[in-house]
Amino acid sequence: MHIRHRPALAAALLASATAAVGQTPAALSGLPAAILPPALPWSGASERLIVAGDDPWITPAERSDFVTTPRQAETRAWLERLDAASPLISIETFGRTGEGRDLLLVRASKGAGKDGTPKPVVLVQAGIHAGEIDGKDAGLMLLRDIALRGKHALLDRVDLVFVPIYNVDGHERMSRWNFPALRGPLEKGYVGNARNINLNRDYAKADAPETRAMIALLRRLDPVLYIDCHVSDGFDMQYDITFTYAGWGRYAYHRATADWLTERFGPKVMRALSRAGHIPTIYPSPVDTRTPVSGIRQAPEGPRYSTGYGDFIGVPTVLVENHMLKPYRQRVLGTYVLLEAALALAASDGDRIAAAKAGDRSSRPATMLTRWQPAAQPIGWVERFRGIAFDTYRSPATGRLEQRWTGKPVTFRMPVIGQEPVETVTLPKAWWVPGEQVEVIDRLRLHGIDFETTASPQRAHLDRVRLREVAVQPAQDGRLPIKASFDHEPVVETLPAGTVRVPADQPLGLLAAALLEPEAPDSLLAWGFFPEILSAPPRAEDFIDAPLAEALLERDATIRTAFAAKVAAEPAFAADGAQRLAWLRERLPGRDRFHHVYPVWREP
Structure with a gap:
């Protein structure tokens, strides 16, 4: 066709x-x-938040009875009208998208505190995945009620900074075929930005202009709380508003902010949502959507995600994951309740949060978990998980049994599948980055990671890393990631002037480790920032290299033994002269300084 x-x-x-x-x-x-699937009937106290149809400050979503969501121009016009009507509201641009659209933020504030210092900030963003846009319409309603409807006391001790549409380019690519599993709005934005980069996989590598603007905003505001509004995928269930934190709190890399989230934020927001008629829970990430009773997964997170990034920089960060199959109206109202409760809690817990952030940033962990695997046994159980029944039918399209959700509530015992460590690395004193690695140094500067640039050559005992079993992975978010195994070897190097030394002893030392440790799953190496090391090294003709390889075998017993073992164990290798010579070439003296050599040294 x-x-x-x-x-x-x-x-x-x-x-x-x-x-x-x-x-x-x-x-x-x-x-x-x-x-x-059938929608569950619902009504709750949060429905009272909706204004009458003739109210002059009705939001576009309310006007449509939550069937549609406004585009960027209508959203901006509504906010500019609110800005003109209230001294509490101001709008600014904090960046531009790939297609040149403004990135807008709205600040709701009563000004500085009594001592003249700026108030702590709660930063809320909507539409990082532009079809998951509940937060935008909830935020418009909340801003209206703060500015004009008597909820201004929420600003007595904190400011609200609200980004209504983070992925604006994706937002404007609206279609009813985007995010087809979401029950509303009618047309939704696209998941990726103009380059099809998933912005919630981009915090560490920071390729997109939107990401770079958001990281700069995070550094400028240093919020007491950062909330990222999404809508879930997965299976059908009774819960409507779910949320979580980095590593589900359990596996966070920084403990103090994680403990505040699990001990203070979660219970407070759960109570507020329940009182408003919603059914909240911690986000149940499914192990297998086709078999819900397989369990819900909890695992560590790297700094590619908003929540993981917040963990690594010591900012309490919340991922809101409203349930996709709940009506848009219900999801928006639940988001409003969550945001209002979050503002109130951040105001009352300002000192606690500040202490938690300071504690995390003063910590200097000696190790970092880099690989993990599902635990052999559940780490816990949800005794009465509120699910939905399903049956199956033979699909003429797939030829297999597919799910058909019935809309009938059921409860069952749900296992929680945690993780156990596979690999933990000991962090060095510092990392040394060659001055020519400008893209890497740019990322360090963008993230606010401290480093010093040498003015003269430096001779140092270092750890050099070689890659083996390198495999380029399928393209993802504008990059070709790689996987590899690593060999570490002590060396003495003279590093030229202009080399960058990144100390681990700094507030963002753990983020530096996540970006520069080769084993880290979100390292710049893993994201493919060093493609030059994959190029084949220069080589001589075989009639030159073969005698050199013969001499190497004759004089080096260790290599001779390893080579003989490989020949004996791998018949295909034994029969392939080119493979045999390539293996020996990699072990000849004077190996290429680029091929499979990680160009960042570690200072033990």
């Missing part, structure tokens, strides 16, 4: 499914009701 026919196909599919359930297209939210 030609591409020009696909819009007609989409319209026909929608019309067919619509007719099957007797609805008009205007009544639909995303996919037709014939495809999405």
Whole structure:
């Protein structure tokens, strides 16, 4: 079928499914009701947050009865009108997208505190995945009620900084075919930005202009609380508003902020949501969506994610994951309740949060977990998990059994699948980065990691890392990641002037380790920042290298023994002269200084 026919196909599919359930297209939210599972009936006290249809400050989502969400221009116009009406509201641009659109933030503030110092900031962002846009419409409602409807006391001890649309370019690519499992709004934005980079995989490598702007904003504000609003995928269940933190709190790299989140934030917000008629829980990340009773997964997180990044920089960070199959209206109202409760708690717990942040930033861990695997036994159980029943049917499309959710509530005992460590690295005193690695040094500077640049050559005892079993991974978010095994060897190097030394003893030492330790899963090496080390080394003709390899075997007993063992164990290797010579070439004196050599040294 030609591409020009696909819009007609989409319209026909929608019309067919619509007719099957007797609805008009205007009544639909995303996919037709014939495809999405049944929605559970719901009503709650949070419905009182919705204003009357003739209210002059009704938000665009409220006006549509939460069927649609406004585009960027309408969102901005509404906010600018609110800014003009209230001295508590101000708008600014903090960056631009790849396609040149403004990145907007809204500050709700009563000004500095009594002592003249700025108040702590709660930073809330919506639309990092632009189809998951609940936070935008909830934030508009909350800003209105703070500015004009008597909730200004929320600003007595904190400021709210709200980013209504983080991934603006993706947001403006609205379609009812984006995020098809989400029950509303009718049209949704796209997951990636203009370059199809998933911004919630970009915090560590920071390739996107949006990410770079957000990191700069985080450094400027240093918020007491950072909230990232999403909508989940997974399986059907009764819970509507779910949230979590880095490593589910259990596996966080920094303990003080994680403890505040689990001990203070979680219980407070759970109570507020329950009182408002919602059914909250900690985000149940499924081990297997096709078999929900397999369990929910909890694991460490790297700094590619907002929550992981917040953990590594010592900022309490919350991931909101509203349940995809709950109606948009219900999800938006639950998000409003969560944000309001979060503001109130941040105001009352300001000193506690500041102490937790300071404690994390003063910690100097000696090791860092880099690889883990699912624990052999559950680490806990949810005794009465509130799920939804399903049956199966034979799909003519897939030829296999597929799920069909019934909408009938069930409860069952759900295992929590944790992780156990596989690899932990001991952190060095420092890392040394060659001055020519400008892209890496740019990332260190962007993240605010301290480093010093040498003015003269430095001779040092260092740890050099060689890669083996290197495998380039499928393209992801604008990069070609790699996986490898590593050999460490002590060397004495004279490093030229202009080399950068990154000490581990600094507030962001753990983030430096996550970016520069070769074994770290979100390291710049793992993201493919050093493609030059994958190039084949220069080589002489075989009639030169073969005698050199013979001489190497004759004089080096260790290499001779390893070579003989490999020949005996691997018949394909034994029969392939090119492979045999390549293996020996890598062990000849004067090896290439680039090939499979990590160009960052570690200072033990």
